[in-house]
Structure formats: structure tokens, C-alpha cells
Amino acid sequence: QCAAVCPTGAIVVKNDRERVWEAIGDPDTKVIAQIAPAVRVAVAEELRCAPTDNILGKLVASMHRLGFDEVFDTCTGADLTVLEESAELIARLEENRDLPLFTSCCPAWVSYLKQKHPELVSHLSSCRSPMEMFAAVIREQYKSSRKNIVHVAVMPCTAKKEEAALERLKIGGIQQVDYVITTQELIRMIRECGILFSEIEPEGLDMPFGAATGAGTIFGTAGGVTEAVLRRLSSDKSPAALRELAFRGVRGAAGLKETEVSCMGRTLRIAAVSGLKNAEDLLTRIQEGEHYDFVEVMACPGGCAGGAGQPFAAGDSRRQRSKELYAADRMSSIKRSEENSLVLSLYGGLLKGKARKLLHTEHNGEESK
Numbered sequence: 001q002c003a004a005v006c007p008t009g010a011i012v013v014k015n016d017r018e019r020v021w022e023a024i025g026d027p028d029t030k031v032i033a034q035i036a037p038a039v040r041v042a043v044a045e046e047l048r049c050a051p052t053d054n055i056l057g058k059l060v061a062s063m064h065r066l067g068f069d070e071v072f073d074t075c076t077g078a079d080l081t082v083l084e085e086s087a088e089l090i091a092r093l094e095e096n097r098d099l100p101l102f103t104s105c106c107p108a109w110v111s112y113l114k115q116k117h118p119e120l121v122s123h124l125s126s127c128r129s130p131m132e133m134f135a136a137v138i139r140e141q142y143k144s145s146r147k148n149i150v151h152v153a154v155m156p157c158t159a160k161k162e163e164a165a166l167e168r169l170k171i172g173g174i175q176q177v178d179y180v181i182t183t184q185e186l187i188r189m190i191r192e193c194g195i196l197f198s199e200i201e202p203e204g205l206d207m208p209f210g211a212a213t214g215a216g217t218i219f220g221t222a223g224g225v226t227e228a229v230l231r232r233l234s235s236d237k238s239p240a241a242l243r244e245l246a247f248r249g250v251r252g253a254a255g256l257k258e259t260e261v262s263c264m265g266r267t268l269r270i271a272a273v274s275g276l277k278n279a280e281d282l283l284t285r286i287q288e289g290e291h292y293d294f295v296e297v298m299a300c301p302g303g304c305a306g307g308a309g310q311p312f313a314a315g316d317s318r319r320q321r322s323k324e325l326y327a328a329d330r331m332s333s334i335k336r337s338e339e340n341s342l343v344l345s346l347y348g349g350l351l352k353g354k355a356r357k358l359l360h361t362e363h364n365g366e367e368s369k
């Protein structure tokens with residue numbers, strides 16, 4: 001196996017990669033990975049493949065060669081987030097409390113709000129991020145494994161490394177994600193092992209978590225979380241309604257995008273923000289009395305596609321990554337999170353009586369590790 005002979009043990013590398021190599025080399029450890037949606041579009045350009053080349057399949061095959069035992073897609077966790085966040089929004093609308101609901105997927109935003117505006121923390125969604133939801137589900141699934149479980153998340157983001165270690169996200173004192181490696185770190189591992197990415201035959205995601213939707217995929221770009229939630233909230237489930245949502249104003253590179261939708265007999269005002277300066281400007285307007293019902297915030301301009309863990313991309317390349325995420329969404333056979341039968345089956349099984357514990361968190365005080 002590539003991992004057992006990989007020469008990287010002799011090289012001083014960033015801690016997370018070194019520890020991942022150690023885990024992979026331990027026969028008593030099962031190493032399970034999840035890959036965030038934005039990772040695949042950056043890998044394609046860096047490893048010189050056409051975006052149409054089933055990059056996710058090539059990534060899965062490469063990670064199997066590196067020695068990962070199971071490889072899953074964070075989009076499955078994003079589907080869980082859509083269902084939980086939509087339910088939370090509906091509950092708050094019914095009780096008319098703590099609106100707007102702020103998304104909580106982006107750890108840099110959550111940390112910013114807690115530091116700069118503790119008076120607004122009650123507006124944050126209690127949802128764990130897709131990475132953390134999925135990790136908790138995976139850990140629950142493998143809790144009876146005879147092997148040690150090491151969970152590795154491949155993320156576009158350096159802030160996710162901090163998030164993984166947060167005290168409030170531990171369950172029973174256990175960190176759910178052991179190591180976060182960035183897209184750049186994964187690319188380096190693939191190169192270190194001499195894998196010819198452009199040549200490798202794609203492989204499917206592993207079971208039992210091998211199903212995700214287009215709604216989960218677009219989490220990788222700014223406005224994607226909002227559009228995925230709108231798909232869930234919309235009572236019209238026709239393909240035409242889905243297409244119409246794409247033109248609701250939440251797509252595109254603008255730092256602040258706004259739209260209105262009808263839901264529960266009222267008109268909801270919604271904003272999708274990327275970049276913390278834009279978020280601060282919107283918070284000022286909210287504190288001056290402007291009303292919103294739902295606000296998505298991603299700290300990186302353009303969202304995770306341009307995250308700090310990705311190979312560098314200027315404006316046009318970032319926009320290209322977003323286009324590729326929307327193209328992947330168009331190609332997915334399931335586009336709404338509530339139609340992901342795998343996720344629905346979790347609610348009747350693994351999550352029964354445990355959804356609150358595994359999928360949510362408390363936002364008390366500042367972030368601490």
C-alpha cells in the first residue's frame with residue numbers, strides 16, 4: 001500500500017499530514033475521510049484535469065490508494081444541515097424569536113460574531129457545521145468497530161482545523177474530527193505518493209454513506225446554503241420551481257445578495273453574505289432595525305470555493321469554481337436534501353433519539369479549545 005512505503009515520514013511536514021500518515025500506517029486503525037464540496041473543484045485545476053472528469057471519483061480512488069479505508073462526501077452532512085436548519089428556521093418563525101437566523105457552517109464567521117457581537121449570539125443556528133454533523137454520525141456508525149477510528153476531514157479551510165478542536169463540539173469528551181487537512185495538503189499527499197491523478201480510474205464513495213444531493217454540493221459556494229434551504233422550504237417541488245430558485249438572486253459573486261420568498265403565509269426576507277466586512281455592514285443595518293428572517297454568512301469572499309486551504313485563486317478562477325459546483329448540482333440526480341433517502345433513513349435509525357446530541361451544539365460564551 002502506498003501509505004506504508006510513502007517516503008513522507010522522512011520529511012518534516014505539517015503536523016496534521018504527518019499524523020494522518022501515522023494513522024494510515026497503523027494496522028489497528030481504520031481511517032475514515034470526508035471530502036468537502038469545494039475541494040473537488042480546486043483539485044481539478046491544480047492536478048490538471050478537466051472539471052468534467054469525475055473529479056470526486058478520482059479523489060476517492062486516490063485516497064483509497066493513499067490508504068484511507070473509507071471515503072465519504074461532506075455533501076451528505078450538508079444534506080443533514082439543510083434539514084435541521086430549515087426545521088430550526090420554521091420553529092423560530094412560528095415562535096417569532098431570534099430572527100434572523102444566522103447560519104453556523106463557517107467557523108470563522110461564528111468566531112467573529114461571538115467576539116464582536118456577543119449580543120447577537122442567540123441568532124446563530126444551533127446546527128453543527130456539515131463537517132461536524134457528518135463526523136458525529138460517522139463516529140456513531142463505527143462505535144462498535146474493533147479498530148480505533150480516526151476521522152479525517154479534507155476541507156478548503158484552515159479555520160476548520162480550529163473548529164475540530166472546539167470544546168463545545170466534543171461529544172462525551174471526544175473530538176469528532178481527529179484531523180483536518182486542507183485541499184493543498186491533500187494535493188501534496190497525492191503528489192508525494194506519485195499518483196497520476198489524471199490517469200487514475202474513478203471509484204465510487206463507500207457505503208453506507210455514499211449518497212448526497214446537488215443541494216449539498218452547492219454549499220461550496222456563497223449563497224449555496226441559502227439556495228439549498230430554499231429548496232427545502234419551497235412547497236412547489238417541481239423542476240420548474242427548482243430552476244426558478246436559481247434566478248432568485250442568491251447566486252453570483254456579489255458580497256451581499258438578497259431575496260424574498262413566500263413561506264408559511266408570509267414573505268421571508270433573506271440575505272446571503274460573503275466576506276466579514278459585508279457581514280459587519282449587514283449587522284449594522286439589522287441592529288438599526290432592518291428586518292431579515294434568514295442570513296447566510298461565509299467569511300471568505302465567494303464562499304468556501306476560495307477558502308484559505310485551497311490553491312490560490314483570483315476572482316475569475318473563484319467564479320469558475322462556483323460555476324463548476326453548480327454544474328455538478330445540475331448533473332446530480334437528487335437535488336433536494338429532503339429527497340436523500342440515505343439521510344432520511346438515518347432519522348429512523350442511527351439518529352433516533354440522538355439527533356439533538358449529534359447534530360446540534362450550544363453557543364455559550366467565546367470559542368474555547
Ligand code: SF4
Nearest residue numbers: 106157299300304307
Ligand atoms: Fe472556511 Fe472560508 Fe468556508 Fe468559512 S467560508 S468555512 S472560513 S473556507
